[in-house]
Amino acid sequence: MTGTDRLPEIPAQSLTDAQAKAAEAFKAERGVPVFGPFVPLLRSPELMLCASRMGLYLRYGSTLPLRISEFAILFVARLWNQQVEWQIHHPIALKAGVAPETAQALAEGRRPDTMSDEEALAYAFSTELQHNRAVSDATYAALVARFGEQGAIDLTGINGYYALLAMTMNVGRTALPEDGPPPLPPLVR
Numbered sequence: 001m002t003g004t005d006r007l008p009e010i011p012a013q014s015l016t017d018a019q020a021k022a023a024e025a026f027k028a029e030r031g032v033p034v035f036g037p038f039v040p041l042l043r044s045p046e047l048m049l050c051a052s053r054m055g056l057y058l059r060y061g062s063t064l065p066l067r068i069s070e071f072a073i074l075f076v077a078r079l080w081n082q083q084v085e086w087q088i089h090h091p092i093a094l095k096a097g098v099a100p101e102t103a104q105a106l107a108e109g110r111r112p113d114t115m116s117d118e119e120a121l122a123y124a125f126s127t128e129l130q131h132n133r134a135v136s137d138a139t140y141a142a143l144v145a146r147f148g149e150q151g152a153i154d155l156t157g158i159n160g161y162y163a164l165l166a167m168t169m170n171v172g173r174t175a176l177p178e179d180g181p182p183p184l185p186p187l188v189r
Contacts, residue, residue, distance in 0.1 A: 007040035007172035018045040026052055036084050037165040040172030051164065058161055062154040064122075064147060067097040071119050072158045074098070075126050078106050080166035083183045084174050109187040121146055122155060129159050 010019065022045030023034050029052065034042055041048035062069055070093035077085035086107070093103055102119065105112035115123060125143050128135045135143075143152050168174075176183060 005173050005175040009039050037169050040168050063150045068122050070096045071098050072122050073162050074106050076162040082166035083176050087180045
């Protein structure tokens, strides 16, 4: 990402009534003010609230173990070169049990050779979905055997949801926090 933040935080006095109500609802549901991807999304208050609610389910209500969800989020963040998403989720992923070596390989754009069997399933599924726009029968069957049909849909949702957030922040050029770690280098495609 280059350039200045296109869609920075809206000053409180400049919020429309709908934006102010959405920001209040967001804070009531999440316990924190609008942040990260929700800053640009606030330009469409109802979309922001719907996205927030979907995110709450995918983070805290999904049938997938948190380690697998966070692993998939890192995969999507790296795929989309989304710095803010990576910075938010990298420490969460490590705390949830993703090995530092696995996260480092993702950061470098490599297939990690330190993945658990469950992570390897999520990686294969996510790679096929994001690159091929479909998932093979073999990969689908393996994922369903391990996580069930709901797990396959939840992993699909994580891929789509975090791609939406990444696209939103990439369009908005959402700035990295100044006190965070250095940004990831761009992937060469």
